Amino acid sequence: MDKVLIKGLSIQTTIGFYQWEKEIKQTLVIDLAMGWNIADAALNDELAKTLNYAEISEAIERFANENPVDLIETLAERLASYLMTQYLIPWLKLTIGKPGAVHNAQTVAVEIERGKQTTETSL
Numbered sequence: 001m002d003k004v005l006i007k008g009l010s011i012q013t014t015i016g017f018y019q020w021e022k023e024i025k026q027t028l029v030i031d032l033a034m035g036w037n038i039a040d041a042a043l044n045d046e047l048a049k050t051l052n053y054a055e056i057s058e059a060i061e062r063f064a065n066e067n068p069v070d071l072i073e074t075l076a077e078r079l080a081s082y083l084m085t086q087y088l089i090p091w092l093k094l095t096i097g098k099p100g101a102v103h104n105a106q107t108v109a110v111e112i113e114r115g116k117q118t119t120e121t122s123l
């Protein structure tokens with residue numbers, strides 16, 4: 001299956017278990033791989049037939065800010081479900097990193113994979 005990728009998307013949002021975290025914004029870094037048949041879009045050079053990575057990047061930051069939660073696990077599950085439903089994505093792999101969380105670690109993160117990869121093409 002082909003993929004559309006968003007790598008190292010840095011967003012500012014409210015996230016965290018502790019009370020002080022609910023009063024600030026922190027940086028999350030998102031990597032997203034989305035299964036998609038890119039041949040349909042490439043055939044006639046049509047943006048409307050692919051996953052628009054610019055639109056989805058904006059949707060991710062908006063979703064995180066409109067749905068604040070304690071755990072990056074919860075955000076990962078809810079965001080994956082939202083993206084798959086909204087954009088009809090059959091399979092995705094989503095990594096959410098919280099680089100400021102542990103002072104002596106480069107980053108901490110969760111990674112989830114949801115849906116099924118297919119080998120179907122429509123051409």
Ligand SMILES: Nc1nc2c(c(=O)[nH]1)N=C([C@H](O)[C@@H](O)CO)CN2
Pocket residue numbers: 015016017018021070071072073098101102
């Ligand atoms: N597996 C997780 N562990 C922790 C999380 C989390 O979201 N997932 N969150 C916190 C706190 O919010 C932390 O980021 C504050 O430094 C702790 N552990």
